[in-house]
Amino acid sequence: MTHHGNGARILIIDDEPQIRKLLTVSMHAHHFDIYEAATGEEGILQASIVHPDLVVLDLGLPDVYGMEVLQRIREWSNVPIIVLTAKEREEDKIAALDGGADDYMTKPFGMGELVARIRVALRHAAQSPNEPIMRFDELTIDLAQRAVELGGERVRLTPTEYEILKLLANHAGKVVTQRQLLQHVWSGRRHESESHYLRVYIGHLRKKLEKDPTQPKFILTEPGIGYRFVSPD
Structure with a gap:
């Protein structure tokens, strides 16, 4: 399911329909363009077709481990990626950040904070690194x-x-x-x-x-x- 606004394109890769729905509704209210994928393989495919401005990636996917999805997207894209991870897995957060994720949120998370993190990541991606x-x-x-x-x-x-x-x-x-x-x-x-x-x-x-x-x-x-x-x- 895809909801098109006129804002930044956000790809959500998460196997839980209720989380995708929550994210979609909340982000649509902020005029983001939302694309969804329920599996890692579908997410990797969508990322290459849609060329999103930002990816929200759940590490606990049913088919391909989220870290592999992260690595495969990173092979060809610098798109900002925010990973969602279970609270107790600190080593997952570190591995994801070292593997090229831009930020992480632990489940359960507040939508307000996630939207704020998304705005920071998008703003950061838009800044020219050539500015001295x-x-x-x-x-x-x-x-x-x-x-x-x-x-x-x-x-x-x-x-x-x-x-x-x-x-x-x-x-x-x-x-x-x-x-x-x-x-x-x-x-x-x-x-x-x-x-x-x-x-x-x-x-x-x-x-x-x-x-x-x-x-x-x-x-x-x-x-x-x-x-x-x-x-x-």
């Missing part, structure tokens, strides 16, 4: 100059702190896993197990960027998974 200056409230990151300013004042960051901030800001609104950060910042060297390094650097960044480092508004912790940079707008 990123602005988040009073924080400015100049990628060409590798310069960071907070409220007009230059913030002195070490090269490692800058790389962590740049990666998080480039994925604003998305969760970045500890592994993704460690691989990016300490590329090639085997630091994957050393997540305590990361906590130390995140602590330094918060001291330099946050008014109250214990109540961060830019760099949020996703417990057991990684970090999410949010733009407090």
Whole structure:
């Protein structure tokens, strides 16, 4: 079943009819164009035919495991993908994010939050990565100059702190896993197990960027998974 509005094209890959119905009704109210698939194979096919602007993918599909659907779509497309996963499977969330998902929601989820996550992912996909200056409230990151300013004042960051901030800001609104950060910042060297390094650097960044480092508004912790940079707008 397909509901056409005039907004972004959203493909829902989920085997539960009641969840598809709930998502379709809610998203149609936000003028999204909705396409549905009940199996992984059908979802992969639809993704190639419809070229959606965003995919909502349930990891627990009856035929092909959701992670495989994710990998197969990722082979040819950078479309934003939000995965739906059962609450207790933290390793699923990490595997999905490391496998190229943009975000995750745990079932049961609130529709308001899912729609907000969809808007963030669509906005992020629409932003040109060639823009050399990123602005988040009073924080400015100049990628060409590798310069960071907070409220007009230059913030002195070490090269490692800058790389962590740049990666998080480039994925604003998305969760970045500890592994993704460690691989990016300490590329090639085997630091994957050393997540305590990361906590130390995140602590330094918060001291330099946050008014109250214990109540961060830019760099949020996703417990057991990684970090999410949010733009407090």
